Amino acid sequence: MNSMALKSFVGLRQVSPEKTHLTGQTKPITFRHRKVKIVAGKYSPLVSGRNLRVAVIGGGPAGGSAAETLAKGGIETFLIERKLDNCKPCGGAIPLCMVGEFDLPLDIIDRRVTKMKMISPSNVAVDIGQTLKPHEYIGMVRREVLDEYLRNRAKENGATIMNGLFLKMDIPKDKTSPYVLHYSSYDEKTGGVGEKRTLEVDAVIGADGANSRVAKSINAGDYEYAIAFQERIKIPDDKMVYYENLAEMYVGDDVSPDFYGWVFPKCDHVAVGTGTVTHKGDIKKFQVATRNRAKDKIQGGKIIRVEAHPIPEHPRPRRLSGRVALVGDAAGYVTKCSGEGIYFAAKSGRMCAEAIVEGSENGKKMVNEDDLRKYLKKWDQTYWPTYKVLDVLQKVFYRSNPAREAFVEMCADEYVQKMTFDSYLYKTVSPGNPLEDLKLAVNTIGSLVRANALRREMDKLNV
């Protein structure tokens, strides 16, 4: 089904609006920009006496991988992060391809999940993952470990890691003067107080998460966000055996009206949580319901940590302005449906950094907005279909209990599992078998119709 959907979605992106806008644009503006273009294209000034300086705000997967790529590309890189030991509330699942692409050592992966259980509102449990090959798994990491590893690698490559809190930045009037970042620095000398400092850089990558200050300072606009609530529960060893390499997803109106509840295995405990966009005030109730649904399996557990975090629902209206670009959560790159963000954050960080390295010819030249635009263009081209498919899936299957029942029924199908895992683990979409696709479509519609028919009868019972 994925592939079928994808084929029609590719290219839907926004070819036409671009054109209509061009023709609809008033003349003076086009003129002004043409002038700018010439300046930028022909005389992109060299930076003399030094290399290009770029600041990366935020030291998560996005910031870490961006800083690494920048430093490797010969750019003077500064990474500003306040909490270097931050252990962010996060599911912590990474797809298999990330291990290869980012060259991660296997020992930072706490657990290898090879089985997923989807549990429907009427408690039909479906095992997903029988189609996985022996070497395939979903890695579970702790964010404090992963983030630190990526930052350290950036440091080894020559990036400067600074413990500081980014406050604001002054945006220059012209195309070549530096951005002035204001931050309070925390190091051995200043201690816990923090010392106000400034830093001049030529470009900025904002990787500072959902409440991004960089985004605020370039007026990037807001996005809708879901709130995710998670409790880390230490459960008795005999119960932990069950979660050895298994993750559970619960769906249903009781656990979340528009997302799912989960039990993910962590290094020595499980994370039980749920998320929602539409009923944020009820999150605690959903959490209780999630715990209740998993009750037998986590009984006797002790809650060792409670955490909550906003998850962006869609990209910000503006992800780029001048020589400032947003990546990761700051830009809003979290998928719907699965709520996955680590891989996309790291990948966007790297892609953005690559665009800067390329545009500056390894730090020799000044970059401009067009160089950064390339990152945006490439990103949307590569990943928009993925995001769109997941959005459609969420809209179709998370909308009501009958739809969720149908979703779980659909997931019992081996072909679906194979397709989902392939696209999740490798982030590529392999073309499916048209006959299988058709069969799947018919079956899914059948499930949906049946479940909805039952729902209508249930409503009649009410009256």
Added chain:
Amino acid sequence: MLISMASFSPPTRFSTTPSSHSKPHLSHKPFISLSPINRLFLLSTLKASASESGIGTSGSAAASVEVEPQVEQSAPEPPPPVPEKNDSAAGNNGSVAAVAEEVTLVSNFKDPRWVGGTWDLKQFQKNGETDWDAVIDAEVRRRKWLEDNPESSSNESPVVFDTSLIPWWAWIKRFHLPEAELLNGRAAMIGFFMAYLVDGLTGVGLVDQMSNFFCKTLLFIAVAGVLLIRKNEDLDNLKKLLEETTFYDKQWQATWQDENSSISKIE
């Protein structure tokens, strides 16, 4: 990230006592169908599992302290009438405050015909054949019950019932046939009227219309329309659906609109 951590960390969230206290009540809107007994039951679960986790762990323990008085308040209330199946659940709720640890949560769904996680089809025999209508009815009632009393999932007694066990003709007989008469009649009337209209406007006779591409398209639209728009509100629903499907596209494209206004084409 740090900022968000701060703003969502448990202490700040739970410090606003009055608001967090009233929340459970406000929040019940979407769950209106829940009977009071369930609310009581939800709260008691929270309390139960929080106390499991040991006092003073963190936010959740604090939460349970907030909630506790409520449980006590609502406990003395006379239990409202509940369906018979709920009886044991109600009994549990009464004693929950006392035995927090080993609340065996709620009776699971019980029905003599529900055996081993599926409907025992032998008990649905009627005249030597399975009475599928009765199976559908039973499943409807089970799902309804589960919606009000979400059940813990369990590996020991998995649910194996699948709606596809019920043959397709049983679904058609039950859900489509009562409507089929109406739809067929409507389609016939619209078809006749359209044929008349086309003939009247263009002079192409009914037989010739059949070999005409335009007319075939019209026929297709008419049939699809009859199937999709059964009631007036269906039209609104379809409109909403269309908006919903394009909404995400717009959100993604927002950043490119910006480009068009600030940078024109390079070439």
